[in-house]
Amino acid sequence: MHVDLGSSLDATPGVSRESLERLDGQVATAHERIETGRDNHEHGYEALNLPSTVDLDAIRTAVAPFDDAAAVLTVGIGGSALGAATFADALAGPNDPDAYFLDNVDPEHVSRLLDALPLDRTVVNVVSRSGTTAETLANFLVVRDAMADADVDWTDRTFVTTGESGNLRSLAEKHDLPSLSVPDGVPGRFSALSTVGLAVAAIQGHDLEAIRAGAADAADGLSGSLFETPAYAYGATTYALAGRGAVTNAVMPYAERLETFAEWFAQLWAESLGKDGLGQTPARALGATDQHSQLQLYRAGPRDKLVTLVRPRDYADRTIPETDLDGLSYLGGSSLGDLLDAEFEATEASLVESGVPAVRVEIDAVDERSLGSLLYEMEAACVLYGELAAVSTFTQPAVEWGKNAARGLLGGGDFEEADAVDERTSLVVE
Amino acid sequence: MHVDLGSSLDATPGVSRESLERLDGQVATAHERIETGRDNHEHGYEALNLPSTVDLDAIRTAVAPFDDAAAVLTVGIGGSALGAATFADALAGPNDPDAYFLDNVDPEHVSRLLDALPLDRTVVNVVSRSGTTAETLANFLVVRDAMADADVDWTDRTFVTTGESGNLRSLAEKHDLPSLSVPDGVPGRFSALSTVGLAVAAIQGHDLEAIRAGAADAADGLSGSLFETPAYAYGATTYALAGRGAVTNAVMPYAERLETFAEWFAQLWAESLGKDGLGQTPARALGATDQHSQLQLYRAGPRDKLVTLVRPRDYADRTIPETDLDGLSYLGGSSLGDLLDAEFEATEASLVESGVPAVRVEIDAVDERSLGSLLYEMEAACVLYGELAAVSTFTQPAVEWGKNAARGLLGGGDFEEADAVDERTSLVVE
Numbered sequence: 097m098h099v100d101l102g103s104s105l106d107a108t109p110g111v112s113r114e115s116l117e118r119l120d121g122q123v124a125t126a127h128e129r130i131e132t133g134r135d136n137h138e139h140g141y142e143a144l145n146l147p148s149t150v151d152l153d154a155i156r157t158a159v160a161p162f163d164d165a166a167a168v169l170t171v172g173i174g175g176s177a178l179g180a181a182t183f184a185d186a187l188a189g190p191n192d193p194d195a196y197f198l199d200n201v202d203p204e205h206v207s208r209l210l211d212a213l214p215l216d217r218t219v220v221n222v223v224s225r226s227g228t229t230a231e232t233l234a235n236f237l238v239v240r241d242a243m244a245d246a247d248v249d250w251t252d253r254t255f256v257t258t259g260e261s262g263n264l265r266s267l268a269e270k271h272d273l274p275s276l277s278v279p280d281g282v283p284g285r286f287s288a289l290s291t292v293g294l295a296v297a298a299i300q301g302h303d304l305e306a307i308r309a310g311a312a313d314a315a316d317g318l319s320g321s322l323f324e325t326p327a328y329a330y331g332a333t334t335y336a337l338a339g340r341g342a343v344t345n346a347v348m349p350y351a352e353r354l355e356t357f358a359e360w361f362a363q364l365w366a367e368s369l370g371k372d373g374l375g376q377t378p379a380r381a382l383g384a385t386d387q388h389s390q391l392q393l394y395r396a397g398p399r400d401k402l403v404t405l406v407r408p409r410d411y412a413d414r415t416i417p418e419t420d421l422d423g424l425s426y427l428g429g430s431s432l433g434d435l436l437d438a439e440f441e442a443t444e445a446s447l448v449e450s451g452v453p454a455v456r457v458e459i460d461a462v463d464e465r466s467l468g469s470l471l472y473e474m475e476a477a478c479v480l481y482g483e484l485a486a487v488s489t490f491t492q493p494a495v496e497w498g499k500n501a502a503r504g505l506l507g508g509g510d511f512e513e514a515d516a517v518d519e520r521t522s523l524v525v526e
Numbered sequence: 527m528h529v530d531l532g533s534s535l536d537a538t539p540g541v542s543r544e545s546l547e548r549l550d551g552q553v554a555t556a557h558e559r560i561e562t563g564r565d566n567h568e569h570g571y572e573a574l575n576l577p578s579t580v581d582l583d584a585i586r587t588a589v590a591p592f593d594d595a596a597a598v599l600t601v602g603i604g605g606s607a608l609g610a611a612t613f614a615d616a617l618a619g620p621n622d623p624d625a626y627f628l629d630n631v632d633p634e635h636v637s638r639l640l641d642a643l644p645l646d647r648t649v650v651n652v653v654s655r656s657g658t659t660a661e662t663l664a665n666f667l668v669v670r671d672a673m674a675d676a677d678v679d680w681t682d683r684t685f686v687t688t689g690e691s692g693n694l695r696s697l698a699e700k701h702d703l704p705s706l707s708v709p710d711g712v713p714g715r716f717s718a719l720s721t722v723g724l725a726v727a728a729i730q731g732h733d734l735e736a737i738r739a740g741a742a743d744a745a746d747g748l749s750g751s752l753f754e755t756p757a758y759a760y761g762a763t764t765y766a767l768a769g770r771g772a773v774t775n776a777v778m779p780y781a782e783r784l785e786t787f788a789e790w791f792a793q794l795w796a797e798s799l800g801k802d803g804l805g806q807t808p809a810r811a812l813g814a815t816d817q818h819s820q821l822q823l824y825r826a827g828p829r830d831k832l833v834t835l836v837r838p839r840d841y842a843d844r845t846i847p848e849t850d851l852d853g854l855s856y857l858g859g860s861s862l863g864d865l866l867d868a869e870f871e872a873t874e875a876s877l878v879e880s881g882v883p884a885v886r887v888e889i890d891a892v893d894e895r896s897l898g899s900l901l902y903e904m905e906a907a908c909v910l911y912g913e914l915a916a917v918s919t920f921t922q923p924a925v926e927w928g929k930n931a932a933r934g935l936l937g938g939g940d941f942e943e944a945d946a947v948d949e950r951t952s953l954v955v956e
Contacts, residue, residue, distance in 0.1 A: 102951035113953065174818025190641070200815045201869070203844035203862035204892075205782035211620070231814060234846045234857050234865055241847045263851045284818075322955070329955035343828055344774065344807050352635035363819035370823025377774050377823060377831070379809055384661060385630045387928060388604025389715075389793035393800025393807060395924035398773055401807070414633035416664045417671045421693045426938030427664050432633035434936060435664055439631070442931035445947040449927060462634075494825035497879060498817060501872035506864060508856030517875040521532035523543065525752070525759035 097466075097473050098409075099326040100456035101333050103444055107453035108399050109340035111333060116322060119484075123332050124320040126483035130476075131318075140490025142281030143475060146289040147312035147468075149279065152304045155291055158255050158274040159298045162219040165193045168299045169213065171239060172223030172292075173199045173231045174367075175284020176257075178360040179293030180221075182471070183307070184300060185356040186462050192300040193219075198235045206238060215246045220254045221295055225278040227262030230503065257291055283490050285363050288471050303464045310468025318476060330455065331477030334402060335484045337453055338376045342402040345376045346394060349406040350383035350440045353462045357406075358382070361474055368478050368489045375487075376402075383407075384439040391443065395450040403454045405444055407437075410461040527896075527903050528839075529756040530886035531763050533874055537883035538829050539770035541763060546752060549914075553762050554750040556913035560906075561748075570920025572711030573905060576719040577742035577898075579709065582734045585721055588685055588704040589728045592649040595623045598729045599643065601669060602653030602722075603629045603661045604797075605714020606687075608790040609723030610651075612901070613737070614730060615786040616892050622730040623649075628665045636668060645676045650684045651725055655708040657692030660932065687721055713920050715793050718901050733894045740898025748906060760885065761907030764832060765914045767883055768806045772832040775806045776824060779836040780813035780870045783892045787836075788812070791904055798908050798919045805917075806832075813837075814869040821873065825880040833877055833884045837870055840891040 104110055133141025142149075162168070170180055177199040184195035196209060220239055224232045243250040255274040258264035268275040276291040287293055289311050294304055314327065322328040334345060345365065347358045362378035369375040381390050383405065394403055411433060418428035427435070447454045459466040482489030497513055504514025534540055563571025572579075592598075600610055607629040614625035626639060650669055654662045673680040685704035688694035698705040706721040717723055719741050724734055744757065752758040764775060775795065777788045792808035799805040811820050813835065824833055841863060848858035857865070877884045889896040912919030927943055934944025 098954065098956040101953040101955065105951055105953060173815060178819070190638070200782060200812065201862045201866050202780070202782045203866070204842050206862060207842065207844050208620070228853055230854075230857065230865060231869075233849075233851065233854050234862060237847045237849050237851075237854075237857070238844060238862065263854065267851070324955070326955045343830055350632070352630060352632045359819075366820045366823035366827075367818075370820075370827035372826070373828055375823050375827035377807075377809060377827070379807060382630065385603060387925060388797075389608070389789075390796045390800075391928065392922045392924045393796035393805050395927075396802070397796075397800035397805035397807070398803055400773055412634050412637065414637050414668060417667045419663075419667050421663065421667075421697070423658055424660075424663050424667075424693065426933070426936055427660065427667070430936055432631045432636060432664060432668065435660060435932070436631050436633070438932040438935040439661075439928070441947050442928040442935060442943070445931055445943070445950060446924075446928035448950060449943075449946060450924070492822045494822045494876075494880070495817060497825075498821065498869070498872040498876035501875055502865070502868040503856070505868040505872060506856055506860055513872070513875070513879075516879060517871050520875060520878055521535055523531040523535060524528065525531065525754070525756045526528040 097326050097470050098458040099329045101329060103448050104333055104337060104402065104453035104455055107448070108451040109337055109342050110453050111336040111340060115336060116332065119332055119336055120322055122484055123322045123328050123480065126480050127318065127320040127328070129483055130479055137281060139281045140283055140286065143283065143286035144315065144479065146282065147308055147315045147472065150290050150294070150308060152308065154276060155294050155298050155304065158276050159295055161274060162299055164217065165219045165299055166214050166217035167194045167196060168219045168221060168296050169196045169198060169239070170221045170223060170296055171198045171232055171235045173229060174363060175287055176223035176232065176292060178363055179288025180296040182288060182356045182360040183293060183297045183302065183467065186353045186467055187297065187300070187302050187464065195296050195300060201231045201234055206235060210239065210242045215243050215248045218253060219299060221257060222254065222264060223257040223292060224264060225259045225284065227258050227264035233263070257295060285367055286475055288360065289468065306464035307468035310465035311472035314469045314472040314476070327473035327476035328480050330457065331480035332484065333455060334376060335481045337402045341400055342453060343376060344379050344401045345404060346379040346381050346390065346401055347404045347406065348381040348383045348386060350436055351408055351411070351462060354406060355382055364474060364478050367492050368482055369485065369487060371487050371494070374485050383443065384436060387439060387443055394452055395446060401452060403447055403452060404457060405440060405454055406457045407440055408459050408462045527756050527900050528888040529759045531759060533878050534763055534767060534832065534883035534885055537878070538881040539767055539772050540883050541766040541770060545766060546762065549762055549766055550752055552914055553752045553758050553910065556910050557748065557750040557758070559913055560909055567711055569711045570713055570716065573713065573716035574745065574909065576712065577738055577745045577902065580720050580724070580738060582738065584706060585724050585728050585734065588706050589725055591704060592729055594647065595649040595729055596644050596647035597624045597626060598649045598651060598726050599626045599628060599669070600651045600653060600726055601628045601662055601665045603659060604793060605717055606653035606662065606722060608793055609718025610726040612718060612786045612790040613723060613727045613732065613897065616783045616897055617727065617732050617894065625726050625730060631661045631664055636665060640669065640672045645673050645678045648683060649729060651687060652684065652694060653687040653722060654694060655689045655714065657688050657694035687725060715797055716905055718790065719898065736894035737898035740895035741902040744899040744902040744906070757903035757906035758910050760887065761910035762914065763885060764806060765911045767832045771830055772883060773806060774809050774831045775834060776809040776811050776820065776831055777834045777836065778811040778813045778816060780866055781838055781841065781892060784836060785812055794904060794908050797922050799911055799915065799917060801917050801924070804915050813873065814866060817869060817873055824882055825876060831882060833882060834887060835870060835874055835884055836887045838889050838892045
């Protein structure tokens with residue numbers, strides 16, 4: 097990716113070039129720590145080795161039985177869905193098998209989707225490292241039941257992506273299902289470039305080698321200076337701006353194909369960095385649409401934001417026809433891409449004009465190679481930020497409490513967290 | 527809607543019952559101001575009169591020629607799309623004409639959509655009050671051209687929703703197109719309950735009378751006390767929490783059908799209240815999915831957030847089949863709805879346990895009547911918040927700068943804002 101920090105230098109909050117130069121010594125130290133973690137295959141850091149460890153042949157072998165698929169349904173939540181969805185939405189072609197994601201347990205949504213899918217030509221990819229994720233396993237049980245009702249043999253249409261042991265591994269062995277292993281040491285939100293994120297892309301016929309090559313390029317480019325490494329430029333600048341008051345990071349791609357990328361980024365950023373009272377809240381936006389929704393707030397609201405503007409440099413454009421409509425002749429003969437680019441640059445300048453920091457992130461195109469680089473570099477940016485902030489980047493301890501409470505409420509064991517639910521205070525207005 | 531403030535009382539930041547009681551005097555004054563604005567049909571306040579002013583017959587008449595539609599394509603951006611999209615996504619039935627929205631000028635997205643639509647059975651609804659919104663008019667020119675290429679007479683398949691004069695009004699008169707008027711005094715983001723938001727719902731066969739009845743109930747329920755009016759309970763509490771440090775409002779519906787409602791809310795909140803250095807940043811989330819993405823940050827990150835948990839009380843449930851999978855028998859025989867409700871309550875309790883304020887918003891069901899109430903009440907909540915904060919709720923001055931810059935960049939006139947784009951500072955890392 098190409099990062100331009102210029103619009104964050106003189107903003108409020110802002111970070112000066114001199115501050116970035118001072119910070120670069122910490123970046124060098126953090127880079128050393130990251131390289132040591134990678135060399136020793138430490139938990140989390142191992143994710144940054146995926147370009148050299150991911151086994152693309154294993155993915156192709158696992159999905160080979162499904163070359164007739166009309167649709168692929170991923171049953172997984174959080175990191176088990178968002179990486180695959182990012183690739184699917186970015187790379188979707190008109191003739192690909194459609195990709196769907198059951199990443200929620202809304203009963204109406206599940207029923208609507210199952211009613212609409214051609215189950216006899218749908219591949220089901222169940223993804224859970226532990227094999228016990230409540231939402232994923234509940235949905236899988238429902239999907240299996242719907243297949244039985246439709247006289248489809250689920251064992252012919254299912255493959256699992258899971259750890260070396262547990263429910264799903266046992267199930268795969270019992271029914272001889274194709275299976276993939278979730279790599280050790282790679283947290284879910286860092287698994288886009290592994291079996292977890294790439295199996296759907298394989299079924300859809302996308303170029304896995306190019307994704308890996310893009311990520312490998314990015315890995316090779318990591319150096320000890322933020323001025324030489326786009327990933328570190330982004331991670332160090334967002335870290336510096338957060339410390340200077342930019343508690344929100346509005347990530348605004350100017351490409352519909354990258355809307356899910358912003359969701360993937362939001363999980364990466366929130367779950368990795370939101371701890372010890374620190375962290376930067378990701379706000380998901382979309383250009384140019386959200387200029388008509390969020391821009392008023394960004395420009396004139398509290399000075400607590402950074403806006404990350406993302407766009408591809410190359411894309412298929414479309415001409416705007418000539419028109420004699422009053423006051424609109426300037427649009428005619430131009431293109432939608434010209435308009436979108438003008439809005440991108442105008443929005444960036446309007447943020448600068450009001451003193452709001454912005455970072456420009458560009459990729460060459462929305463294609464496999466650029467996406468491989470982009471995801472790898474945003475992961476590296478996040479790891480660097482975590483090092484600078486001295487937080488535990490690869491854990492998510494704060495979500496356990498609610499899991500225990502929910503399980504207790506459902507009669508799945510005796511959890512004191514469930515008792516707290518009954519003790520809550522009410523003040524109802526209706 | 528039913529609002530429960532209990533989980534925001536003892537939080538950090540939090541608001542005590544005593545503080546709310548002290549604030550209630552200001553609520554009474556603000557309510558007087560709102561009622562005066564409504565009585566005098568003042569700009570903005572007039573939106574709260576829509577339940578008695580909207581002309582449902584005019585909507586039905588305008589869309590009557592299109593009762594054969596397979597799809598309805600709205601060409602509009604911001605408030606010209608989000609209200610209609612909220613109803614469409616919330617109320618979608620399997621046999622409705624499909625609703626699509628061209629609310630962005632991404633050329634690839636526009637081309638993909640136009641390639642996929644059956645243009646000879648698609649109704650096009652062009653929505654722009656001024657008739658000069660660059661994105662909307664550019665897209666309309668492209669759509670018209672695509673229809674010509676497909677040998678479809680666009681004048682047979684188009685209706686416009688616009689002001690009393692301007693490009694689109696002239697076009698409607700010239701070609702005798704069905705048309706609707708954008709009501710005076712109603713800003714786009716407050717227009718969901720008007721012609722702007724309801725025309726697509728009419729084409730899809732939804733019950734406009736019920737939407738209006740729900741909104742009318744809510745209008746009748748406005749009183750001078752936050753303890754008697756759910757809309758004011760929500761508006762006053764969010765205002766108080768923002769002042770006490772909750773600069774982000776994460777709106778998290780536990781229903782896929784309400785995901786677009788969260789987008790609509792985000793525009794309402796950001797564009798109305800984001801001014802004078804004030805305002806609360808809306809973060810769009812979705813339960814239960816974002817428990818696996820954002821909850822770690824909400825619980826353990828900076829103490830600068832309020833979480834608004836939204837759910838319907840009634841919905842079509844789906845049983846989870848019995849299972850002998852290891853450790854999952856507790857799910858079998860339960861339902862997806864039980865699981866989702868347990869997660870809702872567990873998440874709320876987990877926020878309370880970590881001291882993060884939460885507000886519970888419930889509606890009876892995701893149906894026309896409840897949606898009419900919900901949207902009206904959130905608008906009233908927003909207006910109240912604006913009164914308490916003493917901001918200019920109904921304007922959006924900060925977006926003009928960028929519009930001028932973009933227009934200048936495209937050769938649409940001599941705008942000094944465009945010059946600023948060329949003067950920006952760069953610091954590129956690649």
